[in-house]
Amino acid sequence: MEFKKIILGCLVLILFTCKQKIHVNNEVIAPKNVILLIGDGTGLSQISSAFYFKETTPNYARFKHIGLIITSSSKQDITDSAAGATAFACGIKTYNGAIGVADDSTDVKNLIEIISSENIKSGLISTSSITHATPAAFYAHNISRNSAEEIALDLVQSDVDFFAGGGTGFFNKRKDGKNILNELKEKGFSIDTTALSDVSILQSYSKAAYLLADNAMPRISEGRGDFLSKATELAIQFLSKDENNSNFFMMVEGSQIDWGGHANDGLYLVSELIDFDDAIGKALDFAEQDGNTLVIVTADHETGGFTLASTTKKTEDGKEYSDYNEISMTFSTNGHSAALVPVFAYGPGSEEFTGIYENTGIFDKILRVTNWRKEN
Numbered sequence: 001m002e003f004k005k006i007i008l009g010c011l012v013l014i015l016f017t018c019k020q021k022i023h024v025n026n027e028v029i030a031p032k033n034v035i036l037l038i039g040d041g042t043g044l045s046q047i048s049s050a051f052y053f054k055e056t057t058p059n060y061a062r063f064k065h066i067g068l069i070i071t072s073s074s075k076q077d078i079t080d081s082a083a084g085a086t087a088f089a090c091g092i093k094t095y096n097g098a099i100g101v102a103d104d105s106t107d108v109k110n111l112i113e114i115i116s117s118e119n120i121k122s123g124l125i126s127t128s129s130i131t132h133a134t135p136a137a138f139y140a141h142n143i144s145r146n147s148a149e150e151i152a153l154d155l156v157q158s159d160v161d162f163f164a165g166g167g168t169g170f171f172n173k174r175k176d177g178k179n180i181l182n183e184l185k186e187k188g189f190s191i192d193t194t195a196l197s198d199v200s201i202l203q204s205y206s207k208a209a210y211l212l213a214d215n216a217m218p219r220i221s222e223g224r225g226d227f228l229s230k231a232t233e234l235a236i237q238f239l240s241k242d243e244n245n246s247n248f249f250m251m252v253e254g255s256q257i258d259w260g261g262h263a264n265d266g267l268y269l270v271s272e273l274i275d276f277d278d279a280i281g282k283a284l285d286f287a288e289q290d291g292n293t294l295v296i297v298t299a300d301h302e303t304g305g306f307t308l309a310s311t312t313k314k315t316e317d318g319k320e321y322s323d324y325n326e327i328s329m330t331f332s333t334n335g336h337s338a339a340l341v342p343v344f345a346y347g348p349g350s351e352e353f354t355g356i357y358e359n360t361g362i363f364d365k366i367l368r369v370t371n372w373r374k375e376n
């Protein structure tokens, strides 16, 4: 009898110790910062193109934890960027065109609204207008992605601490005649409509906005330069500048990979993809030295049914054959496709992002690994 009691006691002790240990481990792995990079329209062939057409090893090659997401929206097999981004930002499946609202058009709390009450800072970067569907889902609530001027108002009223992209016209050339850049100033924003600056200029500011084009930023081929990489570095420096309050969430979008896909323009697509890969490199460089930053790279959907096909050629006697020495960039649609898209993760919590899951899992997993959602 005594012996049994001792054994039981030991078992309870072992169980208790195990539980404690798991608990401690959970706390150890929670990342302080999350950088989510979204390559709009970037499926596996788009990513593969970097491995054939980028002169240096792609930064995609630096990830060890890789998964796949199912991108369908609530009503359609093939999502658009609005429903796709709402899945990431709010954790729900909704209809195509919806920005931060559910199927019944009611507002759904987004990641930035959840974390700002925990004093975690936030930044958004895009090579489209900052009011475009992908960034908009992280701060706005609108039944339609097309309401860019209303979406701009939501950005002014949001708790976003840093943003960079295009879209000045939706702030200062509005149908209602207002210049809502003034309202951003009143909220304490440093505003620059000409170029990215050095972080030293922002020392006395708690918020910073860069609106560098009337609508979308120019294409890489039309002189955008290294805006995306530079803005990523600047946002990291700005959001982590206060030592006592340096936790942040950032979303960085390579918007125009999607537009190259829609245009069935392989060179446009690949140049934008390589630029996005450069920005991934900046996020990873920071995460490697910081040690407390989770980097996630994914896409809202694939665009164009893009393929790195072999090139069809003809022999002298007119017979068609496939030349395996030469890649032809081909497309099957001017729209999006339903293909699953890859997810790459680096840093504390990155193991959580392997496997195959719904796009809403990105939102759930970010909140789970960071412990950022304190309510309920």
Ligand code: MG
Pocket: 040, 081, 128, 132, 133, 134, 135, 253, 255, 258
């Ligand atoms: Mg987009």
Ligand code: ZN
Pocket: 041, 081, 258, 259, 262, 303, 336
């Ligand atoms: Zn698209």
